[in-house]
Amino acid sequence: MTEIEVKKTQESLQDRLAQVIDLLQRQRVVEDLTHRQDGQHQERVDNLVHRQNLVELQRKLDDLHSADVAYILEALPVEDRLTVWQLVKAERDGDILLEVSDSVRETLIADMDDHELLAAAKEMDADELADLAPELPRDVVHELMEALDSQQRERVRSALSYDEDQVGALMDFEMVTIREDVSLEVVLRYLRRLKELPGHTDKLFVVDHDGVLKGVLPIKRLLVNDPDKQVSEVMANDPVSFHPDGDAYEAAQAFERYDLISSPVVDKNGKLIGRLTIDEMVDLIREESETEVLNMAGLREEEDIFASVWRSLRNRWSWLAVNLITAFIASRVIGLFEGSIEKLVALAALMPIVAGIGGNSGNQTITMIVRAMALDQVSTGNTSRLMRKELGVALVNGLIWGGVIGVVAYMLYHSWSLGVVMTAAMTLNLLLAAFMGVLIPMTLARLGRDPAMGSSVMITAMTDSGGFFIFLGLATLFLL
């Protein structure tokens, strides 16, 4: 990717978006007029306005960083998005495609012909190409691979061979390597000959003749040390490095923990094969936490906010279907006690309170646990302690809030025993919520699944069915 200078941001991104939307709207008005009026003179004037508008929009876009254009594309509905996309200079297509979200990228790629795609992809580095390849038409990928030299082709193949959650899928190949038996002066002269250094170069990689990583030379040290010193005297011998089949998210956590900017990736024999950089790791950290939020709400993936209704349905239906089944089960639990409800209809009005508070409390517990698990703070060694704490919180909450609602139930229906049943049911359901709130994510993790996955739907299912059963069961035993 070529380096684009970022201009001082006098106006906020939102302002720029607003300006683009404004220009697009003016554009549409002009187009509508052109369609309506058929007078020849009128048409010519409109075409002029039309063109002026587009020129202004294009100038605006040219001033923006690719990442900002990407942001604007994401915030626009599909037809406006494609209007803007056609105005973007062809040589920036590649950069922008790499910046937008997956779902938006799909809409952009669908709008490009093979020729444009080839042109955009030709500007890319091997790792960027590998990111994009799975979404490109097969013959475009084929043609691109043909055009690469053998080293580049090998790199694309290798990057494609890793899962997207492996280090290998995120590494790039823009490394500056040096030997350990030269002086810093030689290194400085070598760098000057390179004309440009890759982005995020905070260290040079020291390798031997076989390409095995011997250490790293932080640029900071290169700058402050005597140029006559040898690289081997100044380099760090035992740097943090990663393996291509390692977990990418763990690498991101290491970047965060040790404040890294770039880090070497080595194979089993210690041979340097690539590097990771903080920008990819930041994206990953962002994505992971987004996935957590989405999964907890039962969404399968990030959704382009202007996705079609049909696409949105596909994203959401699976957890809704699960929820439908769990709601049906809860309904059948109530069905078991229809006789009791017929005798005491107050039960029907009170039962959702027991279920609802249980659901809320369970969601709090499960959110806490999922978060602690994401930070690796939960181990088998402390499960029982956590469980005890959560049950303790649930017990106190149940007695306090259950007590309050018990008194309210008494006041509404003038039955002490109904109040007591209410309090007892609330307490038991909160205990169930705490128990399941710890157990569900732990079990999912043990099964190798994402502990956040639909956890909210599942805990709510438990506290609904459980709450109805506990409350109606106690009522049937003690009130009727």
Next chain:
Amino acid sequence: MTEIEVKKTQESLQDRLAQVIDLLQRQRVVEDLTHRQDGQHQERVDNLVHRQNLVELQRKLDDLHSADVAYILEALPVEDRLTVWQLVKAERDGDILLEVSDSVRETLIADMDDHELLAAAKEMDADELADLAPELPRDVVHELMEALDSQQRERVRSALSYDEDQVGALMDFEMVTIREDVSLEVVLRYLRRLKELPGHTDKLFVVDHDGVLKGVLPIKRLLVNDPDKQVSEVMANDPVSFHPDGDAYEAAQAFERYDLISSPVVDKNGKLIGRLTIDEMVDLIREESETEVLNMAGLREEEDIFASVWRSLRNRWSWLAVNLITAFIASRVIGLFEGSIEKLVALAALMPIVAGIGGNSGNQTITMIVRAMALDQVSTGNTSRLMRKELGVALVNGLIWGGVIGVVAYMLYHSWSLGVVMTAAMTLNLLLAAFMGVLIPMTLARLGRDPAMGSSVMITAMTDSGGFFIFLGLATLFLL
């Protein structure tokens, strides 16, 4: 902060944590024995084992990066945490205090006397001191401020004067500044005299005699350009810069968008006063997305997973109380229709399905919208379009899933009209969920509140009360 070299991570962090827990457990066994057996000989042996254990634990801790020690402290229950904390070398106390989460930091500070706190804080830079100051005892802060030179004191004061969500609270003061009218050769010699460069130095700041920022000199350019060139020829004139009273999260987004590593902070007159670095921004990005998750679940703040039951209650009670009120309202809605339920008890069994699916679907919508708002993709210009899309999704979902559940209701209770009411109620409640799912976060944002705040509790309240009202109302009108 002094630079600590990160050792190659042969063993994972979890492994290290497990080892520490193991050592602590052995330790406890020894202590128990010592307490139980009073024989003098026995005691001496135990003391030896005791000391060996502690020595081994200490050696383990000394090997670890401060960030790793922080992680281990966070993952340990309070008493073990303090045992480990006492073994950590005093000169690392400061670094570690800066790494741990707020709630864990409180427990550690509570365990230190003023003398230890002073020693730990003396190692810190002005910006770090400002981070910690609000949590230190007042007289410790006073003594620390006395010990600083006037420039440092001014910096701490200035950092403390900003809100924690402002750029000024996150900037540091470790900048390397140069003049524009010198050659790169002079700059290189100047750097060599500094002996050490601050972390995350990817650019030098070019200022004039009044300290006004003229541009930045990326280290990359310093290295590849001819040393005889002037700084002014090579520097970037118009770099991204921030104001101390700007929004910190927007700065973090800019870092993410433009792949920045460090960036100057200037006051209104363009005078350089500090810099932002990617490590602080990554922490902020992480915190923001965590806050989003916690707020959606109705938790006030991050919770130390080993917090006391009492502390957890304080964190959770407020939204539970809100939920109690909304559940009570839902219950009263049902109360309105007790007569209908008495006549047709099937309604009691079916009504939670309508409410539950509505809640799930509403949570999906609100999660989507809150996310899009966090990414600035939602503006007043596209609200109506979003609303139409969400209502469309709700309508289709309602007809499909409502239809399914309508058929099920018919099969259970052999009443076509009940099935139709069920389908209609589901569809209407999903439409309500979509409407509220867009409206609630938009309204919160317009009121200047966090759109994620308790949004889950609120949408569930709407879909519960609304669902009961719609279903029981339709049933009363058409079935009875």
